[in-house]
Amino acid sequence: MDDAVAARFAEIVGEHDLLTGDRIPEDYARDESLTCEPSKPAAVAKPATAEEVAALLRMAAEHGVPVTARGTGSGLSGAARPRPDGLLISFERMNSVLEIDVDNQVAVVQPGVTLAELDRSTAAAGLAYTVYPGELSASVGGTVGTNAGGMRAVKYGVTRNNVLGLQAVLPTGEIIRTGGKTSKISSGYDLTQLIIGSEGTLALATEVIVKLYPRLAHTSTLLAPFGDLDKVMKAVPKILASGLTPDILEYIDNLTMAAIVYTEQLSLGVPDEIRDATQAYLVVGLQNRDSDRLDGDVERAGELLADLGAADVYVLDGGSARKLIEARERAFWTAKAAGADDVIDVVVPRSEMPGFLATVREIATAAEAGAIGCGHAGDGNVHLGIFCKDPQRRHELLHDIFAAGMAAGGAISGEHGIGEAKKDHFLALEDPAKIALLRRIKQAFDPRNILNPGTLFD
Amino acid sequence: MDDAVAARFAEIVGEHDLLTGDRIPEDYARDESLTCEPSKPAAVAKPATAEEVAALLRMAAEHGVPVTARGTGSGLSGAARPRPDGLLISFERMNSVLEIDVDNQVAVVQPGVTLAELDRSTAAAGLAYTVYPGELSASVGGTVGTNAGGMRAVKYGVTRNNVLGLQAVLPTGEIIRTGGKTSKISSGYDLTQLIIGSEGTLALATEVIVKLYPRLAHTSTLLAPFGDLDKVMKAVPKILASGLTPDILEYIDNLTMAAIVYTEQLSLGVPDEIRDATQAYLVVGLQNRDSDRLDGDVERAGELLADLGAADVYVLDGGSARKLIEARERAFWTAKAAGADDVIDVVVPRSEMPGFLATVREIATAAEAGAIGCGHAGDGNVHLGIFCKDPQRRHELLHDIFAAGMAAGGAISGEHGIGEAKKDHFLALEDPAKIALLRRIKQAFDPRNILNPGTLFD
Structure with missing residues (x-):
């Protein structure tokens, strides 16, 4: 981008809110994807209104400048990584x-x-x-x-x-x-x-x-250790069919739970002998506007979990529950701190989770790699930390895991997105007729291809 | 469509399932729209598989034949009305x-x-x-x-x-x-x-x-007459905010209710003096998996409705409830039988319903036309039977009603669709930049413009 173009962008948002060169903080070069290399944009604009955004896009189109949008940069797929020759539009001032x-x-x-x-x-x-x-x-x-x-x-x-x-x-x-x-x-x-x-x-x-x-006033969180991951997975459809409508239904495998308990210094009240015999945990959150109804649901859920093979069922006190949920929400950071080389979130029909996880274990073992994690059991959304240093072997491992997920009727990502990080796999594995249609839709919106080129497509 | 092309279509689905000329029943010429004139297609194909549908579309694209899809023809917007020179694909055999x-x-x-x-x-x-x-x-x-x-x-x-x-x-x-x-x-x-x-x-x-x-086992239906339509509309957000999660929340104005009661010979137990002072009714359906919880909800809903200004609250017995719901579902037929010249379903934010309905009354009165109805109160989806014989005046009336709905933050149709019936209004009232984008998306899917030309766009 030449200086004249940057000056035009500055006219739109004001000098103060158009950053170039050394004024651009390192943080704008990346999101939280573990595999996309940081890449500073030529300029960062911080518009205050939709009209300014429109003016920026018109100017970018006129000069063929690629544009990447950024919220807070917490994405996991590299979709907010700017192009070195491009404009990053940060929405930090449009925060009302x-x-x-x-x-x-x-x-x-x-x-x-x-x-x-x-x-x-x-x-x-x-x-x-x-x-x-x-x-x-x-x-x-x-x-x-x-x-x-x-x-x-x-x-x-x-x-x-x-x-x-x-x-x-x-x-x-x-x-x-x-x-x-x-x-x-x-x-x-x-x-x-x-x-x-x-x-x-x-x-x-x-x-x-x-x-x-x-906002429902009354909440409760149950923790159910299972000796067998398959049993967890098979319990999930039964819980959903019961009509209890949990607002949380998560599984956490034993290695991930160990890392969470260690990192967060959690005390969950699970005796050692049960913990040692546990392969995975199910976390069930319930909410109700009425505390008596909630109590009834907790009791019913406890009975159901026991029937479905839980070694025991713990109703967590408010503080422990909150800590566990927050720790589960930080599972990405736990995986990162444990040295994970990538984090993925394949989604499959929930009934396919046992088979898919068995396949993942086989693929990872054969590749001498690690794939451990947790996930949104009710949604079939499997979050895995991938431990495999070699980029080429990791690429093949991911290809095989994604292919297995798609073969099970699922998709590469349930919620993280494709971005730049999973683009190669997406383009390799997805139906070419669909990719061609997506490209035509992209063209219908963006004939000059200025918005986030390199994300989703080459 | 010349005979050679029809013969090619017949090769795909078989002679028996490709109809032309007099073999085409009248019913295929129309859906249930009150304003679209019937129009027989040149041919009707009844494919049995996706592969046959694909072959039909390839053939149609090759010969520039417009294609309209048909389910059971119960649509209300004319989107299943075929083109006289076109192919109608009826999905009646793909019914498993x-x-x-x-x-x-x-x-x-x-x-x-x-x-x-x-x-x-x-x-x-x-x-x-x-x-x-x-x-x-x-x-x-x-x-x-x-x-x-x-x-x-x-x-x-x-x-x-x-x-x-x-x-x-x-x-x-x-x-x-x-x-x-x-x-x-x-x-x-x-x-x-x-x-x-x-x-x-x-x-x-x-x-x-x-x-x-x-499927929830226990259901209950409450009927609440109100002296004032505004009060009904103002009650709706309160009921939804209460957390009762009704599965039905309908309003029926007094004229429409009179027509329903008369046509269906319903007995709802509303005393004459209350009925005569009623401007509109609210119908509230509740469901629960547990009968005690349902009883609690019914009681709570009854109290709430009384607080919100209902003249009384009737818990309908199962038979009456079912009949009333079925009659409400047939409101289109009631309107048609009453001589309505059109039926529309503008959607607005539910808080805008009182203002929108007041505007509709003004517009209709000024046009010496009738606009009466009922609707999905919880969704802001207002169903109106329009009584206005003169096509030109009706067109202006609808234009004004749709414009009022859009000005209130809503849209021309909440669930019926635009089809052919509302296309002129849609194209006249919608943002031209959006229409242009929709056309480009259409082009991305359908470069030869064979699928339902004349629906949504000219």
Whole structure:
């Protein structure tokens, strides 16, 4: 990017909010992907309005400058890594909760709002935005880009199910509105859903309308150790069929639990002899607006877990429960601290989890690699820390694991996205007819190919 | 279409299942739209497999033959009305429930399966497909095309929220699979969601994976007459904020209720003096897996409705409740029988319903027309029978009503779709930048423009 172009960008957002050269902090060169090398952009713009975003995109299109959007950089797929010759648009100044609309149970927020901030704002109204990916420092815009999920998705769905509308800027520079404060629309193609999960390649969200739920007052967390991972997996459909509607249904394998307990200095009250005979744990969260009903559900869930083969069932006290959930949310950091070389999140139909995990164990053993983890058992979303130093062997290992997941009727990623990190596997494994169609859709939005080139596609 | 082309279509599906000329029944010329004139196609094909559908589309593309898909023809927007020179693909032979998968709580069905059949199949497994538009003779494929909603959407969402994956044939002839038996995927653009609600203009679904829920054993229905329509509308957000999660939350204005009671010979137990002072009714359906909890919810809902201004609250007995719900589901037929000239289903944010309905009354009065109805109060989806004989005046009236709905943050249709019937209004009122983008997306799927030309776009 030459200086003249940077100067034009500076005219749009102001000198103060257009960074070049040494003014660009290292942090803007990367997201949290473990495998994408950092890459500083030529310039960083911090727009304050949708109109400024539109002007930036028009200018970028005119000069053929690639544009990457950034929320808080907590993504795991490299979709927020900028191009060295490109413009990074950081949404950090567009960070207002514009409205908490109690009657319609929605919030209208700017993309730079973090989930933690949104949680605080909604709590004041007795409501909640129920998408809780592990990282609450994530921005709403970022979660729209990746279609983020998290633990509560088993009850409330993922970002896709909780975003009702957008204001978005097209790479051709127009500002459009999609959807609205309504949960149903049948009036033309659903652009909201198309933009969600598109990883910054189709349009940039400048306002997001999210669905809120009443914040339920009473919660309880059960921990059930199982001697056998298969039994955990087979218990999951039964729990969901029971009608108990847990808001958390997670499995944690014994190695991951050991790492969590050690790192977080947790005390869960599991006796040594049970812990030593445990292959995996199931964590079941229950919520209710009524404490008596919650008690009834806890009792029923305890009986059900015992019937399904749990060695015991522990109702965690509030403090331990919170710590365990938070530690589970930080599982990525635990894996990273343990030296994981990659972190993946294949999704399969939940009934396929036992078979898929057995296949993963075989593939990893054959490759002399490690693949341990935890995951959203109710969703079939398997999070694995991959331990395999050699890049070529790791590439083959991942290829085989992704292929196994897809063969089981699943997909490469349940919630992290493809980004740059998994792009090669995505393009190699996905149906070429679908890839060709996705490319034509990309072209329909972005004829100059300025938005996040290199993400999803080559 | 010349005879040679028809002969090629016959080679694909067999002579018996390719109809031309007098062999085409009148019914294939139309759907249930009140305003689209019937139009017989040049040929009707009844494929048995996705491969046959693909072969038909390739042949149609080669010869520039427009193609319209048809389920059971129960649509209300004219999106299944064929072109006189075109091919109608009827999915009546692709009518198998392929799988009820209890562990994953999904069903895999062919597009020609009706909702009534799916309801029977899932009931046997203790599960339910929770999308119940009024017309259970609708096909699953048709509901995918329109993103059908219905009364239970207030709790369970619309078709969009309950379809997890598709097998679909592109107008370029490829058969693709989208999504799967999982509720979360972040691996490329969401083609499932893009095809849902596209009214047969982007791709034809040949298999549909739908989400199922446990079928709840205990249900109760409350009827609350209100002296004032505004009070009904203002009660709705309070009921939803209470956490009672009704599966039905409908309003019925007094004229529509009178027509329903008369047509269906219903006896609801409302005393004359209350009925005469009623402007609208709220119908609240509650479900629970536990009968004691249901009783508690009914009591709580009754108190809440009384607090919110209901003149009284009636818990309907099972037979009356079922009849009232069925009659409400047939409200379209009641409106048609009463001589309605059109039926529309504008959606607005639910908090905007009082203002929107007041505006509709003003517009209708000024036009010396009638606009009466009922609707999905929890969803802001207002169903109105329009009584106005003169086509030009009716067109202006609808334009003004749709414009008012959009100005209130809503859309022309919540669940019926745009089709041919509302296309002129859609194109006149929607943001031209969005229309241009939708056209480019259409082009990305269907470069030869063979799928349902004239629906959504000119």
